[in-house]
Amino acid sequence: MNSIHIIPADNDGKSIWKFLLRESKPKGKWMTPFNLISIPVILLGVFLIVIRFWKGIGSITNLSQEIPWGLWIGFDVVTGVAFAGGAYVITFMVYILNMHKYHSIVRVTVLNGFLAYLFYAGALLLDLGRPWNVINPIIGNNFGVSSVLFLVAWHFLLYMIAQLIEFSPAIAEWLGARRAHKILSGMTLAAVIFGITLSMLHQSGLGALYLMAKEKIHPLWYSEFIPVMFFVSSIFAGLSMVIFEGSLSHKAFSSQISDKDHKAQKGIIHGLAKICSGTLFAYFFLQLLVFIHGKHWDLINTPMGYWYLVEMIGFVLVPMILFFYSYRANNILLIRLAAILTMLGVVLNRLNVTIIGFRWDMAVHYVPSWMEIVVTLTVLFTEIWIFRWVINRLPVLRESPNWVNENKNSQVAFKDDHLRA
Numbered sequence: 001m002n003s004i005h006i007i008p009a010d011n012d013g014k015s016i017w018k019f020l021l022r023e024s025k026p027k028g029k030w031m032t033p034f035n036l037i038s039i040p041v042i043l044l045g046v047f048l049i050v051i052r053f054w055k056g057i058g059s060i061t062n063l064s065q066e067i068p069w070g071l072w073i074g075f076d077v078v079t080g081v082a083f084a085g086g087a088y089v090i091t092f093m094v095y096i097l098n099m100h101k102y103h104s105i106v107r108v109t110v111l112n113g114f115l116a117y118l119f120y121a122g123a124l125l126l127d128l129g130r131p132w133n134v135i136n137p138i139i140g141n142n143f144g145v146s147s148v149l150f151l152v153a154w155h156f157l158l159y160m161i162a163q164l165i166e167f168s169p170a171i172a173e174w175l176g177a178r179r180a181h182k183i184l185s186g187m188t189l190a191a192v193i194f195g196i197t198l199s200m201l202h203q204s205g206l207g208a209l210y211l212m213a214k215e216k217i218h219p220l221w222y223s224e225f226i227p228v229m230f231f232v233s234s235i236f237a238g239l240s241m242v243i244f245e246g247s248l249s250h251k252a253f254s255s256q257i258s259d260k261d262h263k264a265q266k267g268i269i270h271g272l273a274k275i276c277s278g279t280l281f282a283y284f285f286l287q288l289l290v291f292i293h294g295k296h297w298d299l300i301n302t303p304m305g306y307w308y309l310v311e312m313i314g315f316v317l318v319p320m321i322l323f324f325y326s327y328r329a330n331n332i333l334l335i336r337l338a339a340i341l342t343m344l345g346v347v348l349n350r351l352n353v354t355i356i357g358f359r360w361d362m363a364v365h366y367v368p369s370w371m372e373i374v375v376t377l378t379v380l381f382t383e384i385w386i387f388r389w390v391i392n393r394l395p396v397l398r399e400s401p402n403w404v405n406e407n408k409n410s411q412v413a414f415k416d417d418h419l420r421a
Contacts, residue, residue, distance in 0.1 A: 019175075027392050038381040045378025048371050049126065057129050060371035067359060069127065071368040074354030076123035076376055078206055079347050080116050082230070085238030087113025087163060088199035089275075095192045102268055104261045107170055107396045108249065109242055111387065114163040119383045121156065126375065148208045155202035162195030173401055174394045181404065203234040210353060218357035220299055220308045223290045226353070232286065236279040237346040239272045243339040253391055256398040266332055273335040276342065277323035284316050304360060311352060315345025 052060050063070050090109045093099040125131045135141075137153035165187055172181035207230030214222055223229075250257060250265055299305045319341040326334035355366065391397060 062369045067366040071372045072123050072127040077120045079350040080120045082234045082237040083241040084113040084116035085234030086242040088196045091192045110166045117160045152205040155198045159198040162191045165191035170394050204231040218360045221353050221357040232283045236276045240339040240342040273323045273327040280320035
């Protein structure tokens, strides 16, 4: 297991800077397939971002007055936030329901969620024609405090702060800040409760934004229950991402994971499969009720109707059955396959609502430019780079330093002595 470099307890300013300088140096091999692919894409993406802020959003996108939201909103923000839903689900399971079986994946899941929100906030800035006005929805200027966008903006901002507090004990352990670690650990439960509430509201709030586009979204994807659908789908979307990311992390960062956590991984994936199966069933049942209530039978025998069936059968019903069967058979490989299909289904659903089914009847439909795709990949690759940097340095997958366990043991001993007295 890799060692954790801790700053001495009696550190001064110089030792902190030396520590941070040492930690900022690259670790591991540079000539990897991911690096060779991602570095050129990121460099090109940064160049395109400069052009975007220099010449305006229309210089590299195919957006227009009729289609003001495109790939950067539909995929980077709306889809990405759904995949970040695993953070609030896992923290709810561990801290509220006391399901300690999943405790080993809390930090990496919260880290994923925090980075997702941080980078998708950056993607949101790219999409704003006047990014300096991003403060307007937060303060209510020109929108009013009753606007859905006002609520979403505040949920977004506060949830990022809550996630940072949830992850902050790992940062304190990395820095060797024992006093700060004690304070931050005491704030974790409050941050978790606050964050769960915010995230639930935020997931549904994103769907509520599209309630105002009734005449623009295809009837098969529009309903007054879009907020509910966005919330429910964020549960299995987030947990599927946890299964997918966890499987990759256990291979890529195998040396950092203890034997105990290695052995527990299959049990964790098995348990998450059961939850995904149940929430997919609830989502499919709700979608069926919405379809019947909307009386959209005549739309099924159309090109968009066939596309709707591909989504509902191929990427909701099929993965639901796969999750159920693989859970009963304890087949980890099938669970991972079901997770991938579920993730593809969530991407498809969000793009159907925000892009494909949005103004579907226009003579000239929006298609993202290659530059929009490159910028999206830049955001994604940069997030992975930072995630890897953090994993290689902070106690996220690896065990905490010894002094953390010593403090916990002393606290337990103190409580036992107090109870005996």
